Amino acid sequence: MSTWNIEYLKPTLLDPVPSDIAISRSQPPKDIEKVAAEIGVHPEELDLYGRKKAKVSLDILERLQNVQDGKYVVVAGITPTPLGEGKSTTTIGLVQALGAHLHKNVFACVRQPSQGPTFGIKGGAAGGGYSQVIPMEEFNLHLTGDIHAITAANNLLAAAIDARMFHEATQTDEALFNRLAPKNKKGTRPLTEIQLRRLDRLGFERVDDAEHLSVEQRNQFARLNIDPDTITWNRVLDTNDRFLRGIEIGLGKNEKGLTRKTQFDITVASELMAILALTTSLADMQQRIQRIVIGCDKAGKPVTADDVGVTDALTVLMRDTVRPNLMQTLEGTPVFVHAGPFANIAHGQSSILADRVALKLAGPEGFVITEAGFGADIGMEKFFNIKCRYSGLKPSAVVLVATVRALKMHGGGPSVVAGTPLKHEYLDENLPLVEGGCDSNLRKQIENANKFGIPVVLCVNKFSTDTDKELQLVIQKAKQYGAFDAVVSEHWAKGGSGAVDLATALVKATSGPAKPFKFLYDLDLSLEEKIATIAREIYGADGIELSEEAKTKLERYTQQGFGKLPICMAKTHLSLSSDPTKKGAPTGFTLPIRDVRASVGAGFIYPLVGEMTTMPGLNTRPCFYDITIDPVTEIIDGLF
Amino acid sequence: MSTWNIEYLKPTLLDPVPSDIAISRSQPPKDIEKVAAEIGVHPEELDLYGRKKAKVSLDILERLQNVQDGKYVVVAGITPTPLGEGKSTTTIGLVQALGAHLHKNVFACVRQPSQGPTFGIKGGAAGGGYSQVIPMEEFNLHLTGDIHAITAANNLLAAAIDARMFHEATQTDEALFNRLAPKNKKGTRPLTEIQLRRLDRLGFERVDDAEHLSVEQRNQFARLNIDPDTITWNRVLDTNDRFLRGIEIGLGKNEKGLTRKTQFDITVASELMAILALTTSLADMQQRIQRIVIGCDKAGKPVTADDVGVTDALTVLMRDTVRPNLMQTLEGTPVFVHAGPFANIAHGQSSILADRVALKLAGPEGFVITEAGFGADIGMEKFFNIKCRYSGLKPSAVVLVATVRALKMHGGGPSVVAGTPLKHEYLDENLPLVEGGCDSNLRKQIENANKFGIPVVLCVNKFSTDTDKELQLVIQKAKQYGAFDAVVSEHWAKGGSGAVDLATALVKATSGPAKPFKFLYDLDLSLEEKIATIAREIYGADGIELSEEAKTKLERYTQQGFGKLPICMAKTHLSLSSDPTKKGAPTGFTLPIRDVRASVGAGFIYPLVGEMTTMPGLNTRPCFYDITIDPVTEIIDGLF
Secondary structure, three states, X not given: OXXXXXXXXXXXXXXXXXXXXXXXXXXXXXXXXXXXXXXXXXXXXXXXXXXXXXXXXXXXXXXXXXXXXXXXXXXXXXXXXXXXXXXXXXXXXXXXXXXXXXXXXXXXXXXXXXXXXXXXXXXXXXXXXXXXXXXXXXXXXXXOOHHHHHHHHHHHHXXXXXXXXXXXXXXXXXXXXXXXXXXXXXXXXXXXXXXXXXXXXXXOOOOOOHHHOOHHHHXXXXXXXXXXXXXXXOEEEOOOOHHHOOEEEOOOHHHOOOOEEXXXXXXXXOHHHHHHHHOOOHHHHHHHHHHOEEEEEOOOOXXXXXXXXXXXXXXXXXXXXXXXXXXXXXXXXXXXXXOOOOOOOOOOEOOHHHHHHXXXXXXXXXXXXXXXXXXXXXXXXXXXXXXHHHHOOOOOEEEEEEOHHHHHHHOOOXXXXXXXXXXXXXXXOOHHHHHHHHHHHHHHHHHHHHHOOOOEEEEEEOOOOOOHHHHHHHHHHHHHOOOOEEEXXXXXXXXXXXXHHHHHHHHHHHOOOXXXXXXXXXXXXXXXXXXXXXXXXXHOOOEEXXXXXXXXXXXXXXXXXXXXXXXXXXXXOXXXXXXXXXXXXXXXXXXXXXXXXXXXXXXXXXXXXXXXXXXXXXXXXXXXXXXXXXXXXXXXXXXX | OOOOXXXXXXXXXXXXXXXXXXXXXXXXXXXXXXXXXXXXXXXXXXXXXXXXXXXXXXXXXXXXXXXXXXXXXXXXXXXXXOOOOOHHHHHHHXXXXXXXXXXXXXXXEEOOOOHHHHOOOOOOOOEEOOEEEEOHHHHHOOOOXXXXXXXXXXXXXXXXXXXXXXXXXXXXXHHHHHHHOOOOOOOOOOOOHHHHHHHXXXXXXXXXXXXXXXXXXHHHHHOOOEOHHHOOOOEEEOOOOHHHXXXXXXXXXXXXXXXXXXXEEEHHHOHHHHHHHHOOOHHHHHHHHXXXXXXXXXXXXXXXXXXXXXXXXXXXXXXXXHOOEEEXXXXXXXXXXXXOOXXXXXXXXXXXXXXHHHHHHHOOOOEEXXXXXXXXXXXXXXXXXXXXXXXXXXXXXXXXXXXXXXHHHHOOOOOOOOOOOOOHHHOOOOHHHHHHHXXXXXXXXXXXXXXXXXXXXXXXXXXXXXXXXXXXXXXXXXXXXXXXXXXXXXXXXXXXXXXXXXXXXXXXXXXXXXXXXXXXXXXXXXXXXXXXXXXHHHHOOOEEEEOHHHHHHHHHHHHOOOOOOOEOOEOOXXXXXXXXXXXXXXXXXXXXXXXXXXXXXXOEEEEXXXXXXXXXXXXXXXXXXXXEEOOOOOOEEOOO
């Protein structure tokens, strides 16, 4: 692969920096067809969705199978304040620097944002300032429909579960069997492939004609006997709707009193989103969907999506989602926007498929920069132990993002609360607070990265209130604690030109022979040992304490054959510990595991450390009050 | 406009006719870019969504404003059996005949199907046999995301309603006001445009700084005081999920006991879908959304989407939906697939915008064939009185679809039940039953069409069991009862070539000077009079009987200023009366109006005649058992 011949865009840098959407609007993007051609995507490998977005065919993986992958870099952060420390912005600024300024082949791979927060408190999520994915409104609205496809597929399974329980509750064995395996014109009862697979799982021989099944076999075939109290498959919507966090369904008069309490989650919390992010092909996705466990039957055996009969229907609904979505940065470099599993209960990473295609397109001298959600104790750990394990890809470096603001918080500064003004400690120079944060959280996060054998480049994401002394202190400390290099970056205010030092440091960190990458734990360990390893090694805990509920679940999952799965911790991102108020690098604590859940289709077990919200809400004045559209020019405003 | 230079596709006709999806798959479609170029859509007016679907810009309306519209033809049906009599198939067969065989410029405008039924009992909805929209799986799955956008917008409003009630219930007047109108850095409280509009509605002067509002004004501004019992805005999903027909929400522990009973509807039943179908521009859509009434406050005054603050956010989410979706028929002629409001409670028609753009592209010698859902007593009546009223378009002809099967049912034949074999009366020649159906339902539906001044061409959609004598009887009777012409059509088995006689008859019916089109009722009549007019004139009722509930609602809506809206009857499509078991043309009955609702944004009042389901369910063995996808070839099977 040669170096791409790209027309870079040159946004005019203004000071003060305008709003994100104003910046996005002021820089006309290239047609995405042009971007695709520039990076070597063939026309037949591209499906346009309008002029500025396209889906890219997975056939590229086959066409370029003999091309060596580019360097694979993950952007993670120290434990953030509730305001966020700019990982997405750094990811985009870094690729703009590597591409438009150092002329490397470089791809950013980022998550698709949920529309819930976009219309709630958070606004857009395409980076910020002069480091953005454009057009930002297309990025934030619908994209190519992947999240909508997940909503549709997720809810078809949910509807099928309740409908099946209803039909089982209201029909005789014979009626149920006769309806599930109706006679054809020849008078026989042929089963479909998905029904034959149920026979396989029941240990029955496959039959050409279900009429040949014994009465006992017919009943076992026809009755899933789902225990409603064990159902873990919730409905989803991509809307912040707190009133759906706890609901009772089946209150219609035709549902005959078969009510049930359940809940809606935000769509990105669907296991199907985690599957999309971890899958390696449409065939693999189909198999993962087949394995989804939706609950247990009354004998305690897992009931799967395949038992409910929907594997292929869900795969059909999600067919187009496997192809990564191509967009561009403000400086005209390529971006894949693909998948966005909820970091609260899933692994919070963009897709393996986007990374793979990007690594091939970038080629051996190129770079793929991908982002890990939340702090590095969660995002980076899951990136290595879950995502890289399933992908087989070897990372070359970690870019760790820190801000003086967050370091001061970790050093003992007052609470940082969204929506209220920052205290003076955060606006004036305060070296002791910075030092305290470096000696605790920064140190621990760097050490954590080094445990995987991967070099760390620290990026101090500069704010206008940071002083030179503060910035230099961070850099000196980062190097002292084991960072390969540490640099100050100003990509928010200056775009790629503000991140050239960071890009140069990264190029150095990844040159020479690849470092030996190692996982933190072996899959053959017991589930409990795997959880305890993460708690001790990454969080700094003395150990873990399992609730009774958690113990029971771990035993059940192990017994059901899910003991070899990796662990996806559901822990607050606001502390290395389970207590969001404990900043720095807490020690001397035991990590409490309240409960454990399984995403068998996605392929991980997720222990719950404290309460995890899976459905955000709307505040009193959601940002939709600020959103406007001119119906003639179609110009949207107020999306940040 | 000249005649299009189109490459027609020539599917190989097989006998017996294969499954719809096998036929669709056997005929490779043209790239939609090519179709667009053939019919005079300019490249900059086209947004591709993959290779076989595209959105078409409304700028065409301006570019072609001086072009005379084509002939505007609606396809309606006699009262159908539960199996359906082939209106969609006739629509597609007819355009294939007009285009590929008579070489006219011709567009079909059809509805986007809901995915709920596609995965439930019904399968695909793209026509059938050799008269289909292709590729049928793209037609049936996601399309370009319009329905998903409606789901997102509908549910944002629903979430905002409940969140607002929650915040009003849990905050003091002062806290609520301070949050809705927060102080900016200058210390003032500027309101956004949507908040200023609320001041307008409250009769207060607009203020630069909400600090200037009196305490009483602040409270009126901040408290919507929604009466939860009056909320008519439901949540929606495009899934057949019967357990969401009756639900209780707010059971989560953080919602503080503010529970409420409500329901989900299928997305196509959302008022936003009716708005999309009836709107004439993005600006008009924005105004309709603004007017949506979601319920009443505790003083009985209507509360609007604008009061809730979401008008522009919803318009932003629906921005792309206004552009019609271009696809093609099996013979390569153009099709717009756009909007699909639920015929049970809305008007059941594809969009005005698609029809308008198509009429301009087809030009004065061309044709636009659009379909009206349900029987003509509902579909055609609403097409004329609602859709044509809002569009200002003048229809040129009605194609009325009948089958020997349905006529026999109306003539006294035994019940036709989906999923059970047809009785022998329907398989053997039976002239008396056919005659009975012609003298009742067929006669009445033809007379109804003629009341609007529009010529009727009867299409007998031929089945293999129909005899020549039966078919000839229908044709003779149709002409006797006032049809301009009547012909037998075989488009299902033979595609466009099977509908050439129908197409020729239609060309004749629409040549010469346009017939004077008239509405059935004047908008200035009272709501009750308008309802009674439809009941008497179209259904053959002696009059109407209003329930107490209905009377109250009619009074309230009149008082609230909605009395000039047209009427959208929510009545069974299985009988001209309100009783689905009464076939033929019932007389001597009074139409009971159980309740009345208002879709103020869409722009109609809908009386409920009997129970109307707005959320279908899944049967014991939904069609997803038959759906398969090969993950390598991506070939989908089982979608009929």
